Amino acid sequence: DADVTQTPRNRITKTGKRIMLECSQTKGHDRMYWYRQDPGLGLRLIYYSFDVKDINKGEISDGYSVSRQAQAKFSLSLESAIPNQTALYFCATSDRDRPGETQYFGPGTRLLVL
Amino acid sequence: GEDVEQSLFLSVREGDSSVINCTYTDSSSTYLYWYKQEPGAGLQLLTYIFSNMDMKQDQRLTVLLNKKDKHLSLRIADTQTGDSAIYFCAEAWGDDKIIFGKGTRLHILP
Numbered sequence: 001d002a003d004v005t006q007t008p009r010n011r012i013t014k015t016g017k018r019i020m021l022e023c024s025q026t027k028g029h030d031r032m033y034w035y036r037q038d039p040g041l042g043l044r045l046i047y048y049s050f051d052v053k054d055i056n057k058g059e060i061s062d063g064y065s066v067s068r069q070a071q072a073k074f075s076l077s078l079e080s081a082i083p084n085q086t087a088l089y090f091c092a093t094s095d096r097d098r099p100g101e102t103q104y105f106g107p108g109t110r111l112l113v114l
Numbered sequence: 115g116e117d118v119e120q121s122l123f124l125s126v127r128e129g130d131s132s133v134i135n136c137t138y139t140d141s142s143s144t145y146l147y148w149y150k151q152e153p154g155a156g157l158q159l160l161t162y163i164f165s166n167m168d169m170k171q172d173q174r175l176t177v178l179l180n181k182k183d184k185h186l187s188l189r190i191a192d193t194q195t196g197d198s199a200i201y202f203c204a205e206a207w208g209d210d211k212i213i214f215g216k217g218t219r220l221h222i223l224p
Contacts, residue, residue: 004156033212040122042202042216043157058211090156103147103212105156 003027004106006091012112013081021076021109023091029104030096032074034058034066036087037108043090049074050096081113118215120203125221132190134218136203139184143205146179148188151200151217160201161188190220198222 004025013019023032034046035058045058047066055066063085065077078085091106120136138146143165149157163170163177163186170177176189190197203215 035214040216042118043204043214045211045213048211092157103159105149105158107156 004091004093004104006089006106006109008109009107010110012114014114015080015082017081019078019081019111021078021089021091021111023074023076023106025072025091025093025104025106027093027095027104028071029093030071031094032068033092033094034064034074034076035090035092036060036085037090038087046076046089078111078113081111083113086111086113118203118205118213120201120215120218122216123219123221125223126193127223128193128195130193132188132193132197132220134188134190134201134203134220136186136188136215137184138186138203138205138213140205140213141181141184145206146177146186147202147204147206147212148175148177148186149202149204149214151202153199157202193220193222195222 007022030051033048035043037043044060046064047058049055049068052068067075089109092103094103117139126132145162147162148160150160151157161172161175163179174191178187200217200219202217204212
């Protein structure tokens with residue numbers, strides 16, 4: 001079984017709709033991250049969480065919110081989706097004690113906002 | 115601000131060595147990474163190097179770090195068709211946030 005899972009894997013939605021992307025991990029890691037990937041722009045950090053009570057904004061948090069429901073779960077919400085949020089979204093986890101060595105990425109969620 | 119730069123495309127013949135280059139801006143980086151992304155897949159941590167190291171070798175992969183020039187490279191020896199992917203350079207910045215380059219697409223010629 002995959003260590004980091006994301007649901008859904010693909011989603012099409014309309015402008016103005018609320019959508020939630022979910023991430024679960026079985027690694028037991030404290031740290032979780034949400035990134036978006038756009039062609040030609042690489043990965044950009046949206047939000048990150050060092051533990052259940054610690055949520056931090058990344059470089060492009062506007063238009064997004066997150067919830068760390070448990071150590072193993074970190075969800076990303078688009079309150080009112082807009083077309084320029086069309087992207088590939090990745091969740092990642094890392095170990096508090098070895099963050100640089102142990103970054104694990106989920107398979108990604110491909111989101112299309114019409 | 116922090117930035118990671120890498121060329122967007124590299125074309126190499128099968129069996130030759132591939133060298134993917136990257137420059138970064140944050141001299142206080144603790145880790146520097148190379149990730150591989152195959153089509154339709156997430157990112158896979160390929161290798162990493164501590165900032166106090168100059169070189170790291172792992173089978174066909176060699177990572178060279180020039181801290182003075184803030185230059186990182188990944189050499190893949192005996193490039194195979196399975197090496198065709200996008201390779202991302204990244205650096206750890208601040209509280210272990212990772213800053214990624216835009217990725218280099220490696221294309222393998224027969």
